[in-house]
Amino acid sequence: MKNNKIKNSITALILLFAITAFSQNKSSNTVSLDIFYSKIQAEKKPQIIDARGPEEFALNHINGAVNFNLESKNYAEQVAKLDKSKPVFTYSIGAGRSVWLADELLKNGFKEAYSLEGGIANWIGNGKPFYASSKSKLTLTEYTKIVADNKTVLVDIGSKYCSACTKVKPVLETIKTQYGENLKIVEIDLETSPQVIADLKTIKVFPTLILYQNGKIVFKKDGFNDLKKDVDVALASK
Structure with a gap:
């Protein structure tokens, strides 16, 4: 029993390191949304694999996708059900787990096998068809009104399952403390408001940060690097 636990722990660590490595280096099998979508459309019964966890999948996923939990005991059984002669389309929250899965399928x-660049963020964020388990809390009309009713608005679009997205939160708190009521901060999560993300049709990755001034976009950032600096510079020039 003890040896099995050690073996499972080692396997989990190897998987984690593999996923991390692939997330940092774009695979040759990672394709753009346009290519991914067109290839899916060309298949009568496309094999679409959601490589996220079961909780993530239950909240939202690409229409027709099935969930492969990479850490589940029946992973091999799931793979065995796929047709090796036909394309397999994988995606995750970004491009970590899906890249690893696509490469593993090709090796076997x-x-x-194709992984979607930008993952579910790119798919839903550009208005492609998806399933959601609940109605969005925020609508596009409400979003537009917030932008119109406030002089300066900083929008954070992401997911609680996105590790980079969690790192944005303390930065937002610092910005909020500095600017107070002079800056309206709006946080939009894929889990609670997927439809407004789809309706915007401009989101490629999580997190995405958008700064509005008088209803117009000052900047739109893919990722949060230098967010505080960019906000300071943008507001200082106004």
Whole structure:
């Protein structure tokens, strides 16, 4: 029993390191949304694999996708059900787990396997068809009104399952403390408001930060690097 636990722990660590490595280096099998979507459309019964956790999948996913939990005991059984002669389309929250899965499938005899660049953020964020388990808390009309009713608005769009997104929160708190009522901060999560993210049709990755001034976009950032600096510079020039 003890040896099995050690073996499972080692396997989990290897998977974690593999996923981390692939998330930092774009695979040759990672394709743009346009290519991913067109290839899916060309298939009568596309094999679409959601490589996220079951909780994430239950909240939202690409229409027609099935969930492969990479850490589940029946992972091999799930793979065995796929047709190796036909393309497999994988995605995750970004491009970590899905890249790893696509590459593993190719190593194991699959003819074609593609990972979606930007993951579910890119798919939903550009208005492609998806399933959601609940109605969005925020609508596009409400979003537009917030932007119109406030002189300066900083919008944070992400997911609680996105590790980079969690790192934005303390930065937002610092910005909020500095600017107070002079800056309206709006946080939009995929889990609670997927439809407004889809309706915006401009989101490619999580997190995405958008700064509005008098209803117009001052900047739109993919990722949060230098967010505090960019906000300071933008507001100092106004």
